[in-house]
Amino acid sequence: MAGAQQLLTLHLLFDLLAAASAAAMTVIAYRWRLEAAGQRIGEAGAPYAFALVAGAALGGYGLGTLNLHISGEPGVGRSILGALAGAIVAVEAFKSAKGIRGSTGLIFVPAFATSVAVGRLGCYFSGLSDFTYGTPTSLPWGHDFGDGIPRHPVQIYEALAMAAFLAAAILCLKNRAAFFMRNGFYLMAGFYAAQRLLWESLKPYAAVVGPFNLFHVAAFAVFLYSVAMIAGSVYERPGKPS
Numbered sequence: 001m002a003g004a005q006q007l008l009t010l011h012l013l014f015d016l017l018a019a020a021s022a023a024a025m026t027v028i029a030y031r032w033r034l035e036a037a038g039q040r041i042g043e044a045g046a047p048y049a050f051a052l053v054a055g056a057a058l059g060g061y062g063l064g065t066l067n068l069h070i071s072g073e074p075g076v077g078r079s080i081l082g083a084l085a086g087a088i089v090a091v092e093a094f095k096s097a098k099g100i101r102g103s104t105g106l107i108f109v110p111a112f113a114t115s116v117a118v119g120r121l122g123c124y125f126s127g128l129s130d131f132t133y134g135t136p137t138s139l140p141w142g143h144d145f146g147d148g149i150p151r152h153p154v155q156i157y158e159a160l161a162m163a164a165f166l167a168a169a170i171l172c173l174k175n176r177a178a179f180f181m182r183n184g185f186y187l188m189a190g191f192y193a194a195q196r197l198l199w200e201s202l203k204p205y206a207a208v209v210g211p212f213n214l215f216h217v218a219a220f221a222v223f224l225y226s227v228a229m230i231a232g233s234v235y236e237r238p239g240k241p242s
Helices: 002-032 037-043 046-070 081-096 108-123 156-172 178-200 216-235
Strands: 207-209
Touching: 002 037, 002 108, 037 046, 037 108, 046 081, 046 216, 081 108, 081 178, 081 216, 108 156, 108 178, 156 178, 178 216, 207 216
Parallel strands: none
Antiparallel strands: none
16 A cells, blocks of 8 residues: 555656646747747637636546546546647637637647656556556566566657657757748647557557557547648648747
């Protein structure tokens, strides 16, 4: 019991560290390159923020908990992918109702990548209780999460993938790359979804469609969204980066 409590505390510490790191990254990016993107969020007002937070909360806890129950695990779950998908649905619905065009998510890109890169370390150190570990593997970097079975450290795979994306995003922001300034959020969403599609095949979750689990389905939907939005932006008149 004491060990489980220590793991829970460790996970909470990494969650707090991820939130603090994401907040710091947002402030730095805003002052450095994303003031215009931040101002656009301000113009959308409190209803935009409410839609974002409500969508992320519903999607995060909803998808996370549903996956647990489908996989035969009790309790309430949280899902980063679910939070992203929920926020996208809520914000896009809000933008459609208000007639807001173009991307409004660039300001969130550094924060999201940072949050995942740091937060997944908490999942890794929490062991089996977190239910985010991978399937058994004979690869030399397989990790024993406490049951004597070397498993894919999928949390580390995801943390490294998003850290690499963050480095690329910072470089694009430094150079004010026009395509990234216009489509940065969609690129982030698409990249995150694509790497999740890979790692989900290395997780012990129950399948819902053929060999694919619930997160496969959600990741594929987010990936299609990102592709459609990037394709659509190509035909819009170039404007102020958002």
